[in-house]
Amino acid sequence: MATTDFKDYYATLGVSKSATADQIKQAFRKLARKYHPDVNPGNKSAEAKFKEINEAYEVLSDPDKRRKYDQFGQYWNRAESAGWPGGAGGADFGGFDFSQYGSFDDFINELLGRFAGGTPGAGRTYSSYRTGTSPSGFGGFNDYTGYKDTSAAGQDLESTIKLSLAEAFKGVQKRLNLGNEVITVRIPAGAKPGSRIRVKEKGQINPYSRRRGDLYLVVEITPHPFFKFEGDNLMCEVPIAPDEAALGAAIEVPTPDGTVTMNIPAGIRSGQTLRLRGKGWRNPNGERGDQLVRVMIVPPTDLSSTERELYEKIRANRTSDPRSSLKQVKL
Incomplete structure (x- = not known):
């Protein structure tokens, strides 16, 4: 097989060399539906493409063929017919007798050694050469990209x-x-x-x-019932009573280190956020961020007779109107 005859089956199916068998199958099915002759009647280009993806899938879906394809690149079919590994077979490779070599590695290593005027460098095999140029006097071996790097680490x-x-x-x-x-x-x-x-x-x-x-x-x-993340800070919501909002209060608030006392200023509005400095999340340097406390005013739902009486007195004697600004609203 000449170098120009080499087909990148992974590129044909549009998958990476690390693709799983399922990913290869899915890619093949998608392309087969797209280029099937029944879907493209009379389209010679689609017919040729359909044959290419079938050829690629035939090799990559077979674990043994795929292994040889990954190992020998464009020469995988010749290497298979030569009977490697084992050195038996003596197949014709452009008129060259390979039966003298124990493996395809032995052949390429000797070949590269000849080109370099000696044996390949220490620790290098044919898989480490990716020159992309053919030494003069020996055509057809100008592409070593099919071979594997013997020094690289595996995938992350x-x-x-x-x-x-x-x-x-x-x-x-x-x-x-x-x-x-x-x-x-x-x-x-x-x-x-x-x-x-x-x-x-x-x-x-x-x-x-x-x-x-x-x-x-x-x-x-795992989500926590009280603490949540907000950027680099820790966020929580704390309910307070209407009288605490009106008069101010000192309340207990949970933090990752335990409970602390926080002062609620008089006249705070529901939804306002207060900050507990240095009580939030740790950063990679070990320093602490802040804990943000969102205050929510919660009215009582089950008033005692005394509470009801006092709330009625407050309503009767209230001097402020929280909705006074709405009187100016117009279309």
């Missing part, structure tokens, strides 16, 4: 980790089951929703270099 992985608000605030150690191993991960204090925790070398393994990528844990915090 990402997963969600759920924490309670207390675990996120104080920090916690979690045991995670990665399928073939169980690891312990330390979550630092102050993690927030969306925080990404890096766990080194717990991602996928590069089968060629045997190096692992990293695992990233995305923090998800």
